[in-house]
Amino acid sequence: MNHNISILVADDHPMLLKGLMHELTEYGFNVLEGASNGAKALGIIDSKQPTIAILDINMPLLTGFEVIKKCKARGSLTRFIILTSYKEKEVILKARNMGVSGYLLKDEPFLEIKNCIQAVMKGEFYASKVFDEIFKTEIHPELEKIKYLSPSERTIVRLIAQEKSSKDISGLLAISIRTVQKHRSNIIAKLDLPSDSDALSVWITKNKEIFFSL
Structure with a gap:
């Protein structure tokens, strides 16, 4: 059930952060306080240990990748989804190599984020369809x-x-x-x-x- 899945959203764009948190709440997820920078995201993950953290890559203080690296080093069980505008193969592969569970573009519909979360909870890697062509x-x-x-x-x-x-x-x-x-x-x-x-x-x-x- 969705309410058993706790989610942290971290993004330095206030409107996107607020909108995504609202939509995830509407889907019935347990949405934690949002984070507008990487340092705050790291603190929330350390203290609350959310099921999933949805992170932007470029954030003040700590990037999404830096947050993930620190969490992995501390043995965190939180699963990570990257939500970004980057389509470059180097960035996608860096995310995969870091053990990220999902990689979505910001212009995806909210439903795609829900689909990603459901796949991640099954232990699957989920990415935007555009990356199929990039891989090919x-x-x-x-x-x-x-x-x-x-x-x-x-x-x-x-x-x-x-x-x-x-x-x-x-x-x-x-x-x-x-x-x-x-x-x-x-x-x-x-x-x-x-x-x-x-x-x-x-x-x-x-x-x-x-x-x-x-």
Whole structure:
């Protein structure tokens, strides 16, 4: 029953915060005091341990992601739904990698939020339908390319992501710089990247969340 589900809503836009709290109350949920910044949201989660926290990403004092990270570190059992305007694949994957249960766009109808809550309570991940297309066109193709990388090549990609130079990688893995460079060439070929010197670093920066989601 909805009244057994306690919900915190945190957003720094007063009208959206008030409207969402009103709608959730109409649906019969136990809606706690709202939060207009991340620090207040964290305090309420710590003290009230709501079933679900619906968080904006960009908030004063603490971002939604910072709130989630701190709550996870403290062993909170609260489940998190992100409500945002961000459609970028990097942000979506960052949310997934942090263990977020839902990811919705702010222009969704209120009914979609109810559907999301119901899915989350069943232990399912729920996201706005627009992300199906983003996954199909932007994320899935890169995942398919990454599958062709060998374990050694994946290790090198991780080290490059940590801003290690070829010399650093050579020392860490006890292999020659020439071997590192050969691995880099193979990685560039498998990822179907241009052969210029910055192509791999640019790809890693854009697709870091995809790579580390594996």
